Amino acid sequence: MMNRSTMGTRAGLARVLAVLVAALTLTSAPAHAQNNDALQIYLVDVEGGNATLFVSPEGGSLLIDTGNGGANADRDVGRIMAAVEDAGLRQIDHLITTHWHGDHYGGMPELATRIPIRHFIDHGPTVEDSARTAEFLDNIYPGLSQAGRTVAKPGDTVPLAGVEVTVMASGGEAIRSPVSGGGTPNPYCTTFERQAEDRGENAQSVGVHLAFGQFRALHLGDLTVNKEFELMCPANPIGTVDLHIVSHHGLEASNSAALIHAIAPRVALLNNGTRKGGTPGSMTTLHTSPGLEDLWQLHFSVLSGQEYTVPGVFIANLIDDQATTMPLAPMPQPARGSNAGPPPVHNGPAHWIKVEARRDGSFTVTNTRNGFSKSY
Numbered sequence: 001m002m003n004r005s006t007m008g009t010r011a012g013l014a015r016v017l018a019v020l021v022a023a024l025t026l027t028s029a030p031a032h033a034q035n036n037d038a039l040q041i042y043l044v045d046v047e048g049g050n051a052t053l054f055v056s057p058e059g060g061s062l063l064i065d066t067g068n069g070g071a072n073a074d075r076d077v078g079r080i081m082a083a084v085e086d087a088g089l090r091q092i093d094h095l096i097t098t099h100w101h102g103d104h105y106g107g108m109p110e111l112a113t114r115i116p117i118r119h120f121i122d123h124g125p126t127v128e129d130s131a132r133t134a135e136f137l138d139n140i141y142p143g144l145s146q147a148g149r150t151v152a153k154p155g156d157t158v159p160l161a162g163v164e165v166t167v168m169a170s171g172g173e174a175i176r177s178p179v180s181g182g183g184t185p186n187p188y189c190t191t192f193e194r195q196a197e198d199r200g201e202n203a204q205s206v207g208v209h210l211a212f213g214q215f216r217a218l219h220l221g222d223l224t225v226n227k228e229f230e231l232m233c234p235a236n237p238i239g240t241v242d243l244h245i246v247s248h249h250g251l252e253a254s255n256s257a258a259l260i261h262a263i264a265p266r267v268a269l270l271n272n273g274t275r276k277g278g279t280p281g282s283m284t285t286l287h288t289s290p291g292l293e294d295l296w297q298l299h300f301s302v303l304s305g306q307e308y309t310v311p312g313v314f315i316a317n318l319i320d321d322q323a324t325t326m327p328l329a330p331m332p333q334p335a336r337g338s339n340a341g342p343p344p345v346h347n348g349p350a351h352w353i354k355v356e357a358r359r360d361g362s363f364t365v366t367n368t369r370n371g372f373s374k375s376y
């Protein structure tokens with residue numbers, strides 16, 4: 001009896017283990033393998049910097065920016081790698097660095113130690129007088145990018161397998177011919193108000209348009225308003241988009257109606273930080289954008305406050321999640337051109353916003369903090 005019972009228990013245990021192993025094998029399969037005909041987009045939380053990962057059904061990958069450097073490199077690159085691993089990637093095929101500000105290129109040296117990066121795309125030399133960035137571009141970037149580097153020109157395409165990626169802006173120049181669906185007069189140009197000329201790096205941003213079947217998305221880095229006008233007026237070269245990754249963390253130096261209202265996104269994603277971006281003027285432009293169905297935020301923004309923010313289900317990282325006792329006020333930003341990034345604010349768990357886009361133009365956005373998900 002004892003033996004039979006033990007045997008029976010062992011056989012039962014073996015069956016349970018077999019089921020568990022099968023279940024674990026299934027859940028650890030790469031995300032793109034489970035959604036093998038969707039374009040996956042990860043808006044990674046790099047605390048008010050930028051890191052946006054695109055993974056095509058063919059397994060091709062494009063990362064736009066690498067988050068903050070200095071004391072924050074380990075944190076931000078860890079978060080990028082979590083998305084990379086979720087997508088089952090073994091390399092980054094293409095890395096676009098939109099411009100040479102520390103919240104956009106700072107994490108690059110650290111990231112390159114963790115995963116091979118095959119192709120580096122940027123707008124060319126920095127236009128800012130920053131010793132730190134000059135040191136990076138002279139002494140570090142050439143070694144990192146020796147696998148392949150392209151200085152992007154408007155109209156160039158990025159060979160991301162399965163997705164048409166067109167450079168719309170780079171080095172202060174805008175594309176001169178429309179992408180398919182663009183080319184009509186832009187009615188929002190007449191009310192445009194020019195700002196003081198931006199002679200810094202933001203205006204140099206590499207901006208791209210992505211087409212995947214019927215699905216359209218736009219990411220313009222930190223491109224500022226006068227450059228938006230030069231891109232969008234008098235004719236809109238883009239037409240409308242399904243998804244807009246909001247420029248410049250939602251700051252008012254970018255995000256004119258001439259851009260936002262003309263491209264009329266169905267959904268906008270804001271890569272803001274707790275104390276960076278999501279300012280009332282930009283939020284108003286977004287909230288009044290014709291046809292906007294939802295705005296999603298990477299963080300609750302103290303600059304938006306309760307007045308301009310969206311419901312918490314659309315926010316990936318709430319103020320309560322902040323492992324900090326710092327006062328809820330805007331924080332001084334590091335000097336222009338510094339790659340030190342803002343002082344560490346939040347080093348605890350962070351959540352990304354995930355988009356799965358389908359060829360028919362439909363897509364689903366998921367807040368990985370709370371599992372809230374909505375299809376468009």
Ligand SMILES: [Zn+2]
Nearest residue numbers: 049103222248
């Ligand atoms: Zn930025």
